Amino acid sequence: MIESTTEVVVRYNETDKMGIVHHSQYVIYFELARTHFIQESGIPYRKVEEEGLMMPVLGVEAHYHSPAFYDDTLIVKTTIAAYDSIRMKFHYKIYRKTDQKLLADGSSEHCWTDLSLRPVSIRRKNPELHHLIVEACR
Template sequence: MVFAVSSSKTEITVRYSETDQMGIVHHSNYINYFEVARTDFIYIIGQTYKGLEDMGFMLPVLHVDCQYRSPAKYDDRVIVETKIKEYNGVRMTFEYVAYRKEDETILVHGSTSHCWTDKNLKPIMIKKRSPELHEKLLQTMKD
């Protein structure tokens, strides 16, 4: 499964410490992979998480969904493809597809939902606070 141009691809090599006794990636590590991929996605809109926080914006996680399809193992190269699935100016949902680079087997499909807030965790409307950022986010959703 490949998303439109408005997605990012992050390559992660599975480390030994991320595997369990069965020799496969422990399920909890995919949430970390999502975070790494989401951070990379922010770069494609010309921002960094630190830059957003310096502007007074926070993006806490509200919900995580992860559907496991096939296991990854030590030293596999995993590609996590990320895109914005939904965005309304306050809430945003990222969608992720992780697959093994070598054979493109889908490993995990997931999503994370977020809310834009100020540093006091009060929800904010990005369109009003940063029209430029709002437009960049909308642009990534166009095919």
């Protein structure tokens, strides 16, 4: 299984009055890490979109363990948790770089669709992309 690592430095505007990263930012960190994972896996996402495929979000789940603060460098580790040629689920773990403490973990589930938002099977629509995803899952 491929695991991607993405670094994110917490910016001031991502924190609340207490200097703690606002909970909504973690979903943004998940998305940054997901797109980075796709790039590292050799899946040309821009090309996929040009072929009329999209991957809207079906759901997001986040669990918070310990706070992140302004100027922390975060490490987001991303893997594919499930794939069935139509749906994909990504799993994320966010650590603080300095002490490797687990701060949050979660997942996002997506569905491959055409431009009309009708679900499509990547196995049928784009066998090459399907193969890349299957390889990323091993």
